Amino acid sequence: MKKRKLDNVRIHAGDARDLFDVLPEASLDKAFLLYPDPWPKARHHRRRFVTEDHLEPLHRALKPGAAFRVATDIPDYVRQTLEEVPKAGFEWLVEGPEDWRRPWSDWYSTRYEQKALREGRVPHYLTFRRL
Numbered sequence: 001m002k003k004r005k006l007d008n009v010r011i012h013a014g015d016a017r018d019l020f021d022v023l024p025e026a027s028l029d030k031a032f033l034l035y036p037d038p039w040p041k042a043r044h045h046r047r048r049f050v051t052e053d054h055l056e057p058l059h060r061a062l063k064p065g066a067a068f069r070v071a072t073d074i075p076d077y078v079r080q081t082l083e084e085v086p087k088a089g090f091e092w093l094v095e096g097p098e099d100w101r102r103p104w105s106d107w108y109s110t111r112y113e114q115k116a117l118r119e120g121r122v123p124h125y126l127t128f129r130r131l
């Protein structure tokens with residue numbers, strides 16, 4: 001950011017969910033959920049981001065037609081995302097059976113994704129549109 005002298009970036013170094021209290025309704029064009037904590041134990045799945053408690057305020061903060069992108073290497077996280085996100089008022093934009101394998105054209109890989117790849121896990125890229 002310093003090198004490129006960017007002055008339009010803000011970082012909230014805290015719980016992202018706190019932003020829902022201050023973001024105006026229909027104010028965001030895009031939201032990214034990149035390699036969220038997997039919470040592998042079934043009894044902890046309610047703590048995942050892709051639950052009604054988080055998706056409802058996210059839906060409110062996004063503009064109609066806004067994009068919501070999810071990247072994860074955890075197959076059960078994909079399952080829960082595909083079950084819960086459409087229920088919360090989003091449409092999954094999918095262009096074919098292998099679509100989830102293709103990163104977005106403007107994608108920058110993340111540190112966690114690099115680790116997942118090194119350990120042989122497969123990234124999944126899901127794109128939703130807020131209805």
Ligand SMILES: C[S@@+](CC[C@H](N)C(=O)[O-])C[C@H]1O[C@@H](n2cnc3c(N)ncnc32)[C@H](O)[C@@H]1O
Pocket residue numbers: 014015016017034035036037038110111112113
């Ligand atoms: C598996 S790491 C992925 C980090 C990074 N997105 C990447 O791909 O390299 C998950 C990250 O989510 C962060 N996280 C979990 N819950 C959060 C929350 N409520 N608000 C903000 N960050 C959160 C954790 O601190 C952790 O850094």
